[in-house]
Amino acid sequence: MQFKHPEILYALFALLIPIFIHLFQLQRFVKIPFTNVRFLKEIELQTRKSSRLKKWLILMSRMAALAAMILAFAQPYFSKSDTAKDWETIIFIDNSISLQAKSEQGVLLKRAAQDVMENVPSIGSFSLMTHDQFQMDLDRDALKEALMLLDYSNQKSNMASLIVKIKQYIQRNPNKNYKVLWISDFQKHSESENLPDFADFEVDFIPLFPKLKRNLAIDSVYVSEYATDYQILTIRVQNQGEKADQVDISAFQKNILLAKTNVSVPENQTIETTLRVSGDLNQVKLVLNYEDTFPFDNTYYIAFQKPSLINVLLATQETSFLNKIYTDDEFKVTSKSIQQVSFESIDENQLIVMNEVAEIPSSLHSKLLEFVEKGGSLTLIPNATTSLENLNALFSVLKIGTLQIVRKDTLSITKIHFSHPLLERVFEKEVTNFQYPDVNTYFVGKFNLAMPVLSFADQSPFISQFNIGAGKVFWVSAPMQKAYSNFTSSPLVVPVFYNMGKQSVLQNQLSYRIGTMQPISVSVTLHKDEVLTLVNGAESVIPAQQIHEEEVILTTGDQPQKEGFYQVQYADKVLQSLAFNIPKEESRLSYWNVDQITNQNPNTHQFNQIKSALTALSDTQNILTYFKWFMALALLFLLIEIALIKYM
Numbered sequence: 221m222q223f224k225h226p227e228i229l230y231a232l233f234a235l236l237i238p239i240f241i242h243l244f245q246l247q248r249f250v251k252i253p254f255t256n257v258r259f260l261k262e263i264e265l266q267t268r269k270s271s272r273l274k275k276w277l278i279l280m281s282r283m284a285a286l287a288a289m290i291l292a293f294a295q296p297y298f299s300k301s302d303t304a305k306d307w308e309t310i311i312f313i314d315n316s317i318s319l320q321a322k323s324e325q326g327v328l329l330k331r332a333a334q335d336v337m338e339n340v341p342s343i344g345s346f347s348l349m350t351h352d353q354f355q356m357d358l359d360r361d362a363l364k365e366a367l368m369l370l371d372y373s374n375q376k377s378n379m380a381s382l383i384v385k386i387k388q389y390i391q392r393n394p395n396k397n398y399k400v401l402w403i404s405d406f407q408k409h410s411e412s413e414n415l416p417d418f419a420d421f422e423v424d425f426i427p428l429f430p431k432l433k434r435n436l437a438i439d440s441v442y443v444s445e446y447a448t449d450y451q452i453l454t455i456r457v458q459n460q461g462e463k464a465d466q467v468d469i470s471a472f473q474k475n476i477l478l479a480k481t482n483v484s485v486p487e488n489q490t491i492e493t494t495l496r497v498s499g500d501l502n503q504v505k506l507v508l509n510y511e512d513t514f515p516f517d518n519t520y521y522i523a524f525q526k527p528s529l530i531n532v533l534l535a536t537q538e539t540s541f542l543n544k545i546y547t548d549d550e551f552k553v554t555s556k557s558i559q560q561v562s563f564e565s566i567d568e569n570q571l572i573v574m575n576e577v578a579e580i581p582s583s584l585h586s587k588l589l590e591f592v593e594k595g596g597s598l599t600l601i602p603n604a605t606t607s608l609e610n611l612n613a614l615f616s617v618l619k620i621g622t623l624q625i626v627r628k629d630t631l632s633i634t635k636i637h638f639s640h641p642l643l644e645r646v647f648e649k650e651v652t653n654f655q656y657p658d659v660n661t662y663f664v665g666k667f668n669l670a671m672p673v674l675s676f677a678d679q680s681p682f683i684s685q686f687n688i689g690a691g692k693v694f695w696v697s698a699p700m701q702k703a704y705s706n707f708t709s710s711p712l713v714v715p716v717f718y719n720m721g722k723q724s725v726l727q728n729q730l731s732y733r734i735g736t737m738q739p740i741s742v743s744v745t746l747h748k749d750e751v752l753t754l755v756n757g758a759e760s761v762i763p764a765q766q767i768h769e770e771e772v773i774l775t776t777g778d779q780p781q782k783e784g785f786y787q788v789q790y791a792d793k794v795l796q797s798l799a800f801n802i803p804k805e806e807s808r809l810s811y812w813n814v815d816q817i818t819n820q821n822p823n824t825h826q827f828n829q830i831k832s833a834l835t836a837l838s839d840t841q842n843i844l845t846y847f848k849w850f851m852a853l854a855l856l857f858l859l860i861e862i863a864l865i866k867y868m
Contacts (some may be wrong), residue, residue, distance in 0.1 A: 231290045238282055278864050285857035288334035308396045309837065310386060311336065311363075314404035315350040315426075316376045317806040321405070321430035321513050328428045332403050333367040338502030340364070341838040344397075348390070351376050354385065374734040374781050374803065378409050379416040379812075387420055399837055403830065404428065406812040409805055415812075418821040424833045425826045427814050434461025436485060436510045437517035437807040438469075441730055450498035453522075455506065457493065459485035460809040468509040471497050478504065482768025503785045503797050517807045521785055521799035522730040528743065530725055531568055535561050536575035541700065541708045545717050566591050570725035576603040577698055579610050585617040592618070594768070597724035599717075601696045604661050604704055611663075618693055619669035620686045632656045633682045633707065635675035640685070642673050642719040657710040662698040670695075673716065683716065694720055731799040732776060734783060740774040742788055742795055754779070754786040754798070776800075 267396055313336070319329035340346070344361040352373035390398055400423045409854055437458050445452035455469060464485045471478040478497045485491050497504065501524045508518040529552040530612045536555065546553045556565065558577045566572065566587055574580065592598050602611060608623050615621055634656045639649060661683070670684040674692075686693040698705045707713055723753045726741035740754060746767050752774060754761050761779040764770050780786060783802050788795045827833035 226294050228290060232287060234286065234290075238279055238286075243559065259652065264581055274864060278861055281857045281864065285854045285861065288854035288857060290849070294584055308347060308357075308393075308398055309341070309344060310347045310389070310398060310400045312349040312351060312382065312386075312400065312402050312404070313367075313370065313712055314407075315352070315370060315373050316407070317372050317374060317516055317802055318405055318407050318514060318679040318808075319428070320372065320516055321432070323429060323431050327370065328405060328430065332426075332428060333370050334495065336403070336834070337364045337367050337421065339831045339834040343838070349382070349386070350512065351382075354389075356389070375778065376409075376803070376805065379415060380414070383416055383418065390421060398422075398710045399424065401426065401830075401833060401837070405430065406814060407806075407808060408810045408812060415820065418817065418824050420823075422823045423821075423825075424837070425814050425818065425824060426828075426830050426833050427811075427826070430513045432511070432513045433809065434464075435459075435513040435517070435807060435809050436461075436464050436467060436508060437514070437804075438506055438508055438520035439490065439804065441506065441520060441522055443730070444494065450496055451501065451524075453495045453497060453506075455493050455495060455520075456490060457483060457485055457508070458490045458807070459488060460807075461487065461512075463487045464510060469493065469495065470507045470509070471495055472505045472507065473499070473501065473503060503799065506797075513809060514807055516783070518803050519783075520731070521783060521801055523785060523797040523799035524730070525728045525796060530570050530721055532571045532573065532577060532721055532724075533561070533565060533569040533680065534573050535577055536573065538575065538701070541713065542573060545714055546721055549723055556856050561666065563587050564707065566596075569596065571597045571599065571721050573599040573601070573720075575599075575600060575601045576701065578603045578606055580614055582613060585614050588614070589617050589688070592691035592693055595690035595726075597692045597694070597720060599694040599696070599720055601700055602663055603696070604699045604701075608663075615665075618686070618688060619668065620688070620693060620754060621670070623663050623665035625664050626661065627664050628661050630660045631660050631662065631676045631678065633674050633710075633712075634677045635672070636712070637672050637674065640671065640673050641723060642685075642716055646715045646719075651673065655710075657705065657707045657712070659698040659705040659707065661704040662696075667695075674712065726773065728796075728798075731801050733803050734781060734800050735777070735803050737775060737777045740776065742772045742774060743770065744772055744790055744795055745770055746790070750790070752795070753789045755789050756780065756784050792800070 222272070308480070313329070313332060316513075317327055319332075321328050323331060325331045340360055340363060342360060345360045346360070348358060348363060348366050350370070350373060352375045355362075358366060372630050386400060398421060400421055402423050403415075403426045405428045406425075429658055437460075439456040441455050441460040442452055443451050444454040451470070457467075467483050467485065468480060470480045470481060478499065479495050481493055481495050483491065483493045495506075504522050504524070506520040506522065508520075510518060512518070529548075530549050530550065532546050532553045534546075534553060534555040535558050536542070543553065543555075554565070554569070558574070558580065561584065566584075572588070577583070588598060600611075600614075604626075608626070611623050615623065636647075636786065637643065659676075662676075664680065667681070667684060668686070670686060672681040673683040673685060675681050680697075682697055684695045684697075686695070698707070700708050702708065726739055728740055729738075732738050732740070746752070751762055752765055752772055754763060754774075759780075759782065761781075763779045764775040764777065766775070774788070780800055783800050786798045786800060788798060814826050827836070
């Protein structure tokens with residue numbers, strides 16, 4: 221029990237006054253002798269005992285009445301919190317896309333917002349926190365209005381970063397009582413995500429559970445076969461839960477059915493299926509017909525891009541194996557001797573291959589560095605007769621390392637770095653019984669920040685990648701002539717050199733993920749203060765963009781925020797179409813165990829319902845006053861005193 225005016229309790233010392241009066245001013249009895257002494261003595265004893273009892277009872281009731289009145293005016297109350305501070309309730313509501321799932325009572329996010337509005341306490345102020353906003357110092361009506369406008373967000377923060385934001389806010393405003401309500405489905409970003417720490421403030425968790433425990437999703441789509449009149453789409457379908465039988469997958473363009481297939485996906489497995497589509501393809505929507513936890517990942521958007529030829533400059537006298545790789549349907553190849561290579565011809569290309577050039581003129585060194593830094597790709601294949609001094613001069617300008625020796629010894633290329641971008645999706649699985657190629661002459665050196673593509677048996681690199689500025693340099697440590705290597709006869713030569721060419725320009729994808737930093741190349745020349753816009757119906761957004769001479773690099777991240785088809789517009793002209801889909805993480809059926817969090821953090825509690833959590837919060841905030849009770853008690857003791865005086 222606490223007191224609003226504890227200084228009044230000093231008045232309790234006044235209770236000593238009636239005690240002193242009772243002890244020192246008692247009425248004395250006068251003895252009167254009578255003839256029948258025995259009878260009178262019995263009456264005297266009886267009267268004296270009764271009188272003393274009465275006076276003690278009157279004294280006690282009087283003191284109790286006075287004490288009750290003093291306590292009443294000290295205004296006693298009971299509270300679970302510090303009443304000297306105002307209350308603020310921080311309500312975090314998870315508004316990520318995964319909250320589109322349904323429970324028995326309806327859609328998770330909408331049901332949660334409705335429950336908060338119906339049970340929000342009347343005491344104190346409120347802050348509403350979501351993944352994309354933090355509204356502070358709201359009254360009850362403003363909170364309800366904000367909850368009515370609550371919508372889904374693709375900007376999903378992990379729990380640790382949200383905790384930091386709350387801590388910082390509380391530290392900036394320490395003169396309040398805080399209670400944090402955390403309403404979420406507690407979906408994990410990844411299996412490697414660490415358990416969050418809630419040690420610095422009290423949190424009440426209210427987990428939300430979807431009704432269904434199965435989910436089928438279109439994970440990714442790519443074109444596995446091109447033809448003049450059709451294309452084959454390979455679709456990866458991921459199943460989380462029980463086996464899904466006879467699931468329809470349909471492809472639509474402008475609501476016109478292009479193709480349809482039927483698949484069965486085993487329990488907790490991922491399969492690939494193909495779909496043949498034909499016609500003038502632009503914007504294609506894939507629809508998976510299946511009732512599961514998350515409906516949003518049953519639709520997948522893809523936008524086909526018109527491929528443009530990649531400019532390749534071959535500075536070489538021998539181009540036979542390269543011409544077989546860089547065909548004219550995808551590449552525009554120019555072959556020149558090193559003496560014919562000019563500054564202008566360098567700028568016109570995306571890939572330059574210097575194949576066994578005997579001497580690279582020093583006049584080209586700085587220009588080649590500029591070419592790479594702006595985003596170009598340079599492949600260096602040495603000539604067996606090239607001097608180390610000539611190559612090291614170029615290496616010094618590029619800052620990629622130093623060549624030390626030319627070694628003549630047979631060595632096998634036995635290490636394939638399957639995770640390197642040049643070799644992704646080249647192999648269905650990591651092979652171990654591969655017929656590895658050999659070299660008998662190769663250059664040995666020390667390199668700076670090299671990314672190996674292929675390595676020798678002694679772990680030294682055969683082909684290395686160096687990232688310089690926005691571009692790449694590929695170093696091949698052995699000549700390609702058959703007198704020095706049989707690599708050109710190996711199955712590895714085509715995917716390695718082909719992907720060097722394809723990846724020398726930013727290849728736009730069939731689709732992108734919302735909320736992910738991704739560069740997108742748009743071929744256009746912009747003037748000063750001009751920008752490109754992404755348009756989806758009535759919605760228009762301007763993403764981050766970098767302007768180059770003949771292209772603009774768009775970088776997605778915060779924009780756009782909704783899935784679907786977007787047109788890249790320059791003024792009123794449509795340049796190309798792009799497709800955006802929901803992030804993969806939103807489709808995970810993996811959740812935090814809230815019991816585990818509460819067991820490790822004593823400041824946290826779990827509630828099964830939003831109503832019960834808010835009711836407990838109201839009980840914590842309420843102040844129980846006892847003024848009326850003590851005044852009633854004082855009156856009761858006064859009535860007891862009157863009754864004792866009158867009737868006893």
